[in-house]
Amino acid sequence: xxxxxxxxxxxxxxxxxxxxxxxxxxxxxxxxxxxxxxxxxxxxxxxxxxxxxxxxxxxxxxxxxxxxxxxxxxxxxxxxxxxxxxxxxxxxxxxxxxxxxxxxxxxxxxxxxxxxxxxxxxxxxxxxxxxxxxxxxxxxxxxxxxxxxxxxxxxxxxxxxxxxxxxxxxxxxxxxxxxxxxxxxxxxxxxxxxxxxxxxxxxxxxxxxxxxxxxxxxxxxxxxxxxxxxxxxxxxxxxxxxxxxxxxxxxxxxxxxxxxxxxxxxxxxxxxxxxxxxxxxxxxxxxxxxxxxxxxxxxxxxxxxxxxxxxxxxxxxxxxxxxxxxxxxxxxxxxxxxxxxxxxxxxxxxxxxxxxxxxxxxxxxxxxxxxxxxxxxxxxxxxxxxxxxxxxxxxxxxxxxxxxxxxxxxxxxxxxxxxxxxxxxxxxxxxxxxxxxxxxxxxxxxxxxxxxxxxxxxxxxxxxxxxxxxxxxxx
Amino acid sequence: xxxxxxxxxxxxxxxxxxxxxxxxxxxxxxxxxxxxxxxxxxxxxxxxxxxxxxxxxxxxxxxxxxxxxxxxxxxxxxxxxxxxxxxxxxxxxxxxxxxxxxxxxxxxxxxxxxxxxxxxxxxxxxxxxxxxxxxxxxxxxxxxxxxxxxxxxxxxxxxxxxxxxxxxxxxxxxxxxxxxxxxxxxxxxxxxxxxxxxxxxxxxxxxxxxxxxxxxxxxxxxxxxxxxxxxxxxxxxxxxxxxxxxxxxxxxxxxxxxxxxxxxxxxxx
Numbered sequence: 001x002x003x004x005x006x007x008x009x010x011x012x013x014x015x016x017x018x019x020x021x022x023x024x025x026x027x028x029x030x031x032x033x034x035x036x037x038x039x040x041x042x043x044x045x046x047x048x049x050x051x052x053x054x055x056x057x058x059x060x061x062x063x064x065x066x067x068x069x070x071x072x073x074x075x076x077x078x079x080x081x082x083x084x085x086x087x088x089x090x091x092x093x094x095x096x097x098x099x100x101x102x103x104x105x106x107x108x109x110x111x112x113x114x115x116x117x118x119x120x121x122x123x124x125x126x127x128x129x130x131x132x133x134x135x136x137x138x139x140x141x142x143x144x145x146x147x148x149x150x151x152x153x154x155x156x157x158x159x160x161x162x163x164x165x166x167x168x169x170x171x172x173x174x175x176x177x178x179x180x181x182x183x184x185x186x187x188x189x190x191x192x193x194x195x196x197x198x199x200x201x202x203x204x205x206x207x208x209x210x211x212x213x214x215x216x217x218x219x220x221x222x223x224x225x226x227x228x229x230x231x232x233x234x235x236x237x238x239x240x241x242x243x244x245x246x247x248x249x250x251x252x253x254x255x256x257x258x259x260x261x262x263x264x265x266x267x268x269x270x271x272x273x274x275x276x277x278x279x280x281x282x283x284x285x286x287x288x289x290x291x292x293x294x295x296x297x298x299x300x301x302x303x304x305x306x307x308x309x310x311x312x313x314x315x316x317x318x319x320x321x322x323x324x325x326x327x328x329x330x331x332x333x334x335x336x337x338x339x340x341x342x343x344x345x346x347x348x349x350x351x352x353x354x355x356x357x358x359x360x361x362x363x364x365x366x367x368x369x370x371x372x373x374x375x376x377x378x379x380x381x382x383x384x385x386x387x388x389x390x391x392x393x394x395x396x397x398x399x400x401x402x403x404x405x406x407x408x409x410x411x412x413x414x415x416x417x418x419x420x421x422x423x424x425x426x427x428x429x430x431x432x433x434x435x436x437x438x439x440x441x442x443x444x445x446x447x448x449x450x451x452x453x454x455x456x457x458x459x460x461x462x463x464x465x466x467x468x469x470x471x472x473x474x475x
Numbered sequence: 476x477x478x479x480x481x482x483x484x485x486x487x488x489x490x491x492x493x494x495x496x497x498x499x500x501x502x503x504x505x506x507x508x509x510x511x512x513x514x515x516x517x518x519x520x521x522x523x524x525x526x527x528x529x530x531x532x533x534x535x536x537x538x539x540x541x542x543x544x545x546x547x548x549x550x551x552x553x554x555x556x557x558x559x560x561x562x563x564x565x566x567x568x569x570x571x572x573x574x575x576x577x578x579x580x581x582x583x584x585x586x587x588x589x590x591x592x593x594x595x596x597x598x599x600x601x602x603x604x605x606x607x608x609x610x611x612x613x614x615x616x617x618x619x620x621x622x623x624x625x626x627x628x629x630x631x632x633x634x635x636x637x638x639x640x641x642x643x644x645x646x647x648x649x650x651x652x653x654x655x656x657x658x659x660x661x662x663x664x665x666x667x668x669x670x671x672x673x674x675x676x677x678x679x680x681x682x683x684x685x686x687x688x689x690x691x692x693x694x695x696x697x698x699x700x701x702x703x704x705x706x707x708x709x710x711x712x713x714x715x716x717x718x719x720x721x722x723x724x725x726x727x728x729x730x731x732x733x734x735x736x737x738x739x740x741x742x743x744x
Contacts, residue, residue: 034507034510034511034522036503036504036507037500038504039497039500039501039504042497049493052489052490052493053493053494053497055490057490057491057493057494057495058487058490058491059487059490060483060486060487060490061486061487061489061490061493062486063482063486063543066486066540066543067574067577067578069489069493069536069540070537070540070578071577071708071709073496073533073536073537073540074537074581074583074671074708074709075707075708075709076496076500076529076533077530077533077534077537077581077583078581078583078671078673078674078707078708079673080503080526080529080530080533081530081583081584081585081671081673081674082673082674083503083522083526084523084526084527084530084586085586085674087519087522087523087526088523088586090514090519091516091519091520091523094514094515094516094519095516177563177567179564179567180563180564180567183564427720431722434722
């Protein structure tokens with residue numbers, strides 16, 4: 001019974017370290033075995049205990065040794081407790097032998113020192129048994145147990161001592177849970193793919209379905225109105241406060257003008273005037289607002305440059321300088337003349353020698369909008385487009401791979417089912433064999449069908465490209 | 476950390492006790508050698524005294540080791556209560572269970588001492604209630620495909636309410652529904668001590684007893700029959716699980732540590 005125990009697969013079980021020992025040469029037939037582990041055998045029987053002894057008594061036990069030390073100390077405790085019991089019964093039996101008849105003593109006290117192997121067990125037990133009678137263990141059972149624990153001792157301790165050393169490495173436990181944390185963090189990336197993942201990919205793909213990057217707005221209304229209005233509003237807010245203090249005549253009028261001009265410029269923006277004109281207009285308005293005066297250097301300088309530009313010029317000049325009357329006219333003027341205004345201005349500038357003809361032609365008609373900001377915007381935009389294109393292609397590849405993986409999982413699931421069925425069948429076959437019953441034809445057919453199905457699915461699985469093999473989409 | 480310094484203090488204590496134990500053992504050995512030549516009562520008495528001293532020192536050292544286990548357990552509970560989630564893989568969990576079973580304190584009775592409750596097979600008294608951190612077997616409903624199956628799972632006591640007579644337990648298998656509120660009769664405390672087969676064999680289940688045992692590599696208790704007892708403190712029970720897939724209705728022998736073998740509870744219904 002107990003011999004089985006020593007050969008078990010316990011990872012923990014180092015087997016029996018405790019030995020019942022007395023020096024063999026001095027054993028008398030009547031003397032009991034005294035449970036004792038010799039100090040000489042420390043290294044062999046109690047390796048960690050032995051190792052601890054080699055350290056100073058003021059040192060500290062390595063925490064990793066704790067489990068082993070515990071086991072070894074427990075062995076020692078068990079041994080010493082047993083020894084005490086043996087000695088006690090020995091003493092009692094000695095007493096009884098002395099005071100009573102030699103023959104009766106061992107019978108009356110079941111723990112007598114008559115038999116070597118049983119003493120160990122008997123000595124402790126009778127007392128225990130009576131003390132713990134409420135436990136209600138039938139005596140028959142106990143006698144069985146006696147035997148079981150009595151027999152192993154001599155046979156076990158030889159192979160067990162070797163167990164001790166061989167099992168030791170297994171007892172180095174990892175106390176930190178870093179590996180657990182790591183694997184938990186990995187887990188989300190290794191779960192099987194689902195329809196949800198595909199849906200997510202679809203949503204992402206949709207985002208790239210339209211234009212890949214935002215369009216660059218044409219020079220014009222966007223800059224002139226949006227930016228202009230923002231600036232103006234800001235100014236207005238501060239100006240309004242001042243008006244209350246100063247009295248509002250000039251500013252009030254002026255602000256009204258500005259808004260109207262802005263509205264006009266918005267109209268103008270609708271394809272009538274060129275971008276430069278619009279920028280000029282907004283620039284003029286800003287100048288005016290900031291300087292708050294009717295005449296200032298910039299305004300006059302524009303006047304000089306634009307004198308020769310007839311109607312359009314007058315309208316431009318009038319916006320800052322004159323009041324409501326002019327600007328109503330300016331809108332219509334611009335409508336009439338604004339279309340070619342820039343071209344004409346440029347032409348005149350060249351005629352007057354202010355602009356070189358080269359500059360105009362080199363910048364050309366088509367490229368007249370190009371400036372530093374625009375080139376920068378275009379550069380960034382082209383980068384954006386490139387990224388978006390790459391993203392789209394990656395997403396498409398990913399989706400394809402995901403679809404394949406789904407297919408693979410489906411086959412794998414089927415294969416698992418078949419595997420499971422086959423295992424069931426195997427069990428049934430084994431059961432049939434045990435009962436000596438031969439298999440019926442339908443059972444055979446079923447098994448063959450399952451195996452064939454398994455093979456088919458397995459082949460199918462092999463023919464699929466596993467996600468691990470299609471790494472090219474990541475490179 | 477305070478716990479760490481406490482542990483270090485005890486580790487130092489153990490180290491110095493080991494030296495004392497060795498001294499006592501040397502002393503005992505001389506006495507035993509004398510005994511083999513001359514076993515008159517005075518030498519026996521002397522040897523008994525030596526054994527007593529040796530035993531006392533070993534018990535001191537062991538109690539320090541058990542204290543370390545308690546400190547560690549407390550800090551673990553504390554960590555969990557403060558929201559730090561334990562992250563355990565299944566394998567890791569199994570290993571932890573195994574270690575916890577191995578390091579469960581060993582009860583070695585003194586001569587004439589009555590074995591208290593929760594040592595080996597001795598069940599808890601009716602009024603006993605587990606404290607936080609104790610391991611229990613808990614009868615829980617399995618919510619799976621509408622089946623009304625009930626399982627004895629391994630769980631840890633979070634708290635016990637005397638008012639409602641209910642336990643709050645935590646399934647040690649994190650994958651399941653972690654918390655359960657269960658009435659007291661659905662909870663069986665696991666032993667707090669291993670019984671020592673060499674001195675207290677009556678505190679082990681006798682062969683042939685029907686018990687509940689933790690099925691190896693799971694966290695569930697199933698009906699089993701004791702096939703063999705551990706021969707010493709380090710060995711496990713050899714049990715046969717009830718298993719209808721085997722021809723004779725029982726599994727092959729499996730080994731379950733003392734900590735995970737409990738007396739069967741009669742199910743109502």
